[in-house]
Amino acid sequence: MTNKLYDTSLSLLTDLYQITMAYGYWKSKTAEKEAVFNLYFRKNPFNGGFTIACGLANVIGYIENFGFSKKDLRYLRSMTGNDGKPLFEEGFLEYLANLKLTCDIEAVPEGTVVFPNEPLVRVRGPILQCQLLETPLLNLINFESLIATKAARLRLVADTDTLLEFGLRRAQGVDGGMTASRAAYIGGCDATSNVLAGKLYDVPVRGTHAHSWVMSFDDEQQAFDTYASVLPNNVTLLVDTYDTLQGVRHAIETGRMLEKRGYKLAGIRLDSGDLAYLSIEARKLLDAAGFHETAIVASNDLDETIINSLKQQGAKINIWGVGTKLVTAFDQPALGGVYKLAALRNESSGAETSDHRETGHRVTDHWVYKMKLSEQAIKISTPGIQQVRRYRDERGFMADMIFDSDMNETDHHLTNKPATMIDPLDFTKRRRFDPKQAYEDLLVPVFQNGTCVYALPTVHEVRARVQTQLASLHSGVKRFVNPHTYPVGLEKNLHELKTELIMKLREGVEQ
Numbered sequence: 354m355t356n357k358l359y360d361t362s363l364s365l366l367t368d369l370y371q372i373t374m375a376y377g378y379w380k381s382k383t384a385e386k387e388a389v390f391n392l393y394f395r396k397n398p399f400n401g402g403f404t405i406a407c408g409l410a411n412v413i414g415y416i417e418n419f420g421f422s423k424k425d426l427r428y429l430r431s432m433t434g435n436d437g438k439p440l441f442e443e444g445f446l447e448y449l450a451n452l453k454l455t456c457d458i459e460a461v462p463e464g465t466v467v468f469p470n471e472p473l474v475r476v477r478g479p480i481l482q483c484q485l486l487e488t489p490l491l492n493l494i495n496f497e498s499l500i501a502t503k504a505a506r507l508r509l510v511a512d513t514d515t516l517l518e519f520g521l522r523r524a525q526g527v528d529g530g531m532t533a534s535r536a537a538y539i540g541g542c543d544a545t546s547n548v549l550a551g552k553l554y555d556v557p558v559r560g561t562h563a564h565s566w567v568m569s570f571d572d573e574q575q576a577f578d579t580y581a582s583v584l585p586n587n588v589t590l591l592v593d594t595y596d597t598l599q600g601v602r603h604a605i606e607t608g609r610m611l612e613k614r615g616y617k618l619a620g621i622r623l624d625s626g627d628l629a630y631l632s633i634e635a636r637k638l639l640d641a642a643g644f645h646e647t648a649i650v651a652s653n654d655l656d657e658t659i660i661n662s663l664k665q666q667g668a669k670i671n672i673w674g675v676g677t678k679l680v681t682a683f684d685q686p687a688l689g690g691v692y693k694l695a696a697l698r699n700e701s702s703g704a705e706t707s708d709h710r711e712t713g714h715r716v717t718d719h720w721v722y723k724m725k726l727s728e729q730a731i732k733i734s735t736p737g738i739q740q741v742r743r744y745r746d747e748r749g750f751m752a753d754m755i756f757d758s759d760m761n762e763t764d765h766h767l768t769n770k771p772a773t774m775i776d777p778l779d780f781t782k783r784r785r786f787d788p789k790q791a792y793e794d795l796l797v798p799v800f801q802n803g804t805c806v807y808a809l810p811t812v813h814e815v816r817a818r819v820q821t822q823l824a825s826l827h828s829g830v831k832r833f834v835n836p837h838t839y840p841v842g843l844e845k846n847l848h849e850l851k852t853e854l855i856m857k858l859r860e861g862v863e864q
């Protein structure tokens with residue numbers, strides 16, 4: 354289990370409207386009505402072609418600790434409406450005091466490559482409970498997935514070089530720093546400078562030293578020698594405080610002293626100036642002095658574009674330290690994940706309900722399917738108890754098909770007959786998948802009836818998963834400029850259900 358940063362209950366970490374809606378459900382006696390919500394995003398971040406799912410471990414921690422404490426309830430009791438009277442009645446607060454989550458939750462494992470419109474989390478349970486989870490789930494999944502994706506992009510350009518996350522000082526607050534360090538490691542960083550992330554999340558911790566160390570001595574050589582004497586087994590010297598190449602010469606002197614003592618100069622760090630030119634010149638000096646194994650670390654407002662450019666310029670950099678632009682997801686500060694109601698339990702037994710007749714849907718099953726209309730096609734939600742089937746062949750991932758795992762006909766269809774996937778942008782484009790085609794269903798059970806049934810992988814296993822997932826992805830999807838769109842579509846029955854529902858809802862609006 355992931356260690357907790359906070360020991361207090363986080364059940365009030367939600368938007369007020371979730372609690373007022375919960376009150377509404379309780380008051381109108383619909384709190385227990387079974388609902389299904391899907392969490393998904395609509396666009397890959399950073400104009401990229403993929404996203405890395407991340408944040409599930411913290412979601413599990415949040416849910417396992419869910420509960421309204423006495424202090425939470427006291428606060429809710431103190432809340433008032435426009436008339437100055439209490440917002441919530443006592444019976445509701447008692448209900449919250451005894452509330453235990455009983456939801457079923459399915460989710461895509463952390464470290465999985467995911468794409469727009471695919472459910473990353475599916476929550477099924479009493480609507481009041483599902484509703485209370487909306488904001489925290491989005492908060493936890495959006496940010497970590499964003500940072501894991503940024504780190505994965507950095508890893509793609511850094512290739513086999515070492516990648517260090519240095520962002521804590523520029524991160525958005527304590528939790529922004531903590532979760533960013535975890536997600537950055539998962540996405541592909543090798544270590545963080547954040548010591549608490551090391552302790553709580555088992556992320557490896559690394560670091561060099563700051564300019565202040567050099568500035569606190571009368572001269573740079575003395576600063577380097579003293580540092581090396583104190584920590585001979587961890588010497589990476591920051592060489593740009595005064596004159597970078599002179600700093601490299603001083604570092605070489607310190608390296609000679611270290612070698613006499615049986616240690617090595619692990620590295621030098623460049624933090625300003627032309628990093629291509631300076632790294633090439635520094636490498637020449639180090640090599641000429643026999644320090645072939647001394648690494649060159651670079652930092653200074655780096656991101657994947659600058660690293661790419663530096664590599665193209667032939668920079669001799671082995672280790673990249675990336676802070677601000679990684680942990681703040683500088684060029685896109687949020688992933689726009691949303692959480693939408695997709696179905697409600699059909700409580701009228703047996704026969705079709707009027708809702709079903711309205712949708713014209715031919716399956717007389719357990720659900721009343723729900724969707725949100727919008728003028729913008731991208732904002733129309735997809736109904737259904739969604740699952741994602743990822744087909745693959747020997748070359749890697751082929752396509753992802755979103756289907757309704759509760760439609761009996763569909764299940765039968767999927768297991769025994771070729772499945773048809775419809776391109777959301779052009780309904781005439783269809784792909785057929787043989788039932789024997791290798792596949793993996795992405796959503797796995799995480800909570801059943803409120804109990805965690807998921808064996809959480811270690812952060813190291815999740816990090817390794819990112820790399821195997823990316824290796825299965827076509828290089829065109831991974832390129833940064835105009836990436837190829839990975840095929841994601843709706844299974845035919847789900848597509849037809851969605852189309853019928855849109856038509857019916859539009860007719861209803863026109864009348």
Ligand SMILES: Nc1ncnc2c1ncn2[C@@H]1O[C@H](COP(=O)(O)OP(=O)(O)OP(=O)(O)O)[C@@H](O)[C@H]1O
Nearest residue numbers: 624625626627628629630652653654655659662663
């Ligand atoms: N050869 C290069 N090609 C592309 N970008 C580079 C190159 N060298 C450095 N950069 C990047 O250019 C940006 C500005 O670098 P510069 O050294 O001018 O920074 P600075 O912050 O002004 O310097 P200082 O830290 O001394 O104030 C940084 O993001 C840095 O990573």
Ligand SMILES: O=P(O)(O)OC[C@H]1O[C@H](OP(=O)(O)OP(=O)(O)O)[C@H](O)[C@@H]1O
Nearest residue numbers: 519624652653654655674675676677678
């Ligand atoms: O540049 P980032 O990607 O955010 O990486 C972290 C930065 O933090 C440190 O700088 P410091 O706080 O000392 O400031 P300065 O180097 O900009 O003066 C370090 O020297 C890096 O430059």
Ligand SMILES: O=C(O)c1cccnc1
Nearest residue numbers: 519546559560561562674
């Ligand atoms: O260890 C480092 O070099 C470091 C740590 C934090 C920020 N910048 C650099």
